[in-house]
Amino acid sequence: xxxxPVLETRGLGIRxxxxxxxxxxxxxxxxxxxxxxxxPNGAGKSTFINLVTGHLKPTSGxxxxxxxxxxGAKPWVIAQxxxxxxxxxxxxFRGMTVRENVAVGVLYGPDGTGRMSTALKQADEILxxxxxxxxxxxxxxxxxxxxxxxxxxxxxxxxxxxxLLLDEVMAGLRPGEIxxxxxxxxxxxxxxxxxxxxxHVMKAILAVSDQVLVLNAGQRxxxxxxxxxxxxxxxxxxxxxxxxxxxxxxxxEAAAAAEAAEAAEAAAGEAATASAPALSSAGGSQPDPNPxxxxxDEEVAPDA
Ligand SMILES: Nc1ncnc2c1ncn2[C@@H]1O[C@H](COP(=O)(O)OP(=O)(O)OP(=O)(O)O)[C@@H](O)[C@H]1O
Ligand SMILES: [Mg+2]
Numbered sequence: 001x002x003x004x005p006v007l008e009t010r011g012l013g014i015r016x017x018x019x020x021x022x023x024x025x026x027x028x029x030x031x032x033x034x035x036x037x038x039x040p041n042g043a044g045k046s047t048f049i050n051l052v053t054g055h056l057k058p059t060s061g062x063x064x065x066x067x068x069x070x071x072g073a074k075p076w077v078i079a080q081x082x083x084x085x086x087x088x089x090x091x092x093f094r095g096m097t098v099r100e101n102v103a104v105g106v107l108y109g110p111d112g113t114g115r116m117s118t119a120l121k122q123a124d125e126i127l128x129x130x131x132x133x134x135x136x137x138x139x140x141x142x143x144x145x146x147x148x149x150x151x152x153x154x155x156x157x158x159x160x161x162x163x164l165l166l167d168e169v170m171a172g173l174r175p176g177e178i179x180x181x182x183x184x185x186x187x188x189x190x191x192x193x194x195x196x197x198x199x200h201v202m203k204a205i206l207a208v209s210d211q212v213l214v215l216n217a218g219q220r221x222x223x224x225x226x227x228x229x230x231x232x233x234x235x236x237x238x239x240x241x242x243x244x245x246x247x248x249x250x251x252x253e254a255a256a257a258a259e260a261a262e263a264a265e266a267a268a269g270e271a272a273t274a275s276a277p278a279l280s281s282a283g284g285s286q287p288d289p290n291p292x293x294x295x296x297d298e299e300v301a302p303d304a
Contacts, residue, residue, distance in 0.1 A: 004067040006031045006163050006194040011061035012051055013218070021047040023218035024061070029163075034185070034195045036209030036226065038202075040239050044218040045198045046088050049165045052196075053085045054078040065163065080110050084161035086152040088168050088198075092140035098151055099123045099136035105158025123158065129187075130154045131180050145172040153184070164188065165196045170204050182207045202230065202240075214239065 007029040014022050022044040029035055037045050050056040052063055054075040062071040065081045084105075092101050102123035107114065127133050130150040135143065140151060149169050156164055170181050178201065185208045188195060199205050205212060205226060212229040214221040216238045222229055229235055236245040 002031050002066070005029055005064075006066060007052065007196075008064040008067075009052070009061060010064070012048070012058055012063060013060040014047060014051060014056055015059045020218045022051060022058075025215070025218075025220050026061075027213065027220070027223070029194060029196070031162075031194055032189070032192050033210050034189055034197060034208050036205040036212040037196060037198045037215065038200070038205060038212060038239060039215035039221070043215040045215055046167055047218075048215065049085055049167050049196070049198065052165060053083060079159055082110055082160065082162040083165070084156040084159040084163075085165035086149075086156050086167050086169050088171075090148045090152050092148065092151055092155070094139070094141060096140075097136060098132065098138050098140055098143070099127065101140060101151060102126050102154045102158045105155050109159035111160050123154075126154045126157050129157065129184060146174070146177055149173070153181075161193065163194045163196070165198075167198045168200065170199055170201050178204060202244075206230070
């Protein structure tokens, strides 16, 4: 693992007229880290991604990839440094099939094969990874919202990135559809990829992030371990809302109670084994056989 961070931003910012959409954001992302990025609508999350990938030119500060200053470079130049991203508003090539959309990335990415047949084969493998292997022949316009987001994901993977920036790839997915996307992110992490995940789905943020960055009005409000960040009063005030915080606190209490009950059961079990093996002496202190801890619902989004 390299000591040089895969991504570093120094005082990064952009103004749109009087609006500082991203304002003085400094950040260092070491290799292999998954960074969750959260914040209210309009906080500057997508703009931050655009600044890193060259889709927007910063008005202040700098962007370094693997220690190399790429500030203001064109997106395709930055992509050659193995940086890939998805777009919040999906951007497929409409005149091509789903498979061809992904093959383009394979052909023109840093490992560009130059051979269409090889690119199409790799495209099929990547479509399988994101869970739409059966849709390769379709035009992207026919895809559901969820599948169009999977195609976005696949197009980014086609570039074989070391740094992957995902802008709400799980938005619009049903709860049951989120788990495969989370598993895919875990697999990419296991391969050592450095990932930045922008999401409003807190379950997803908690499931994959090593660190969480909170942006608010363009500024870095907080950076830290996921649970610490999500229970921070400033973050609750600015983004999550008090209803979310109350729900989370209740769930933590339920989880703690269930844990205590489990510990009591284990202790009682040990005592029973020691004194009278044939007798369950735990009696009235038996815990609820269906504690709610396992059912903690973290699928909650921030308050509307
Ligand atoms: N090209 C642009 N020109 C002018 N203003 C812009 C431009 N792009 C973004 N903005 C403004 O910058 C601010 C940050 O927008 P951004 O899209 O980065 O927010 P976000 O955190 O991604 O929000 P969301 O959660 O809704 O996706 C918003 O006020 C937005 O209107
Ligand atoms: Mg956005």
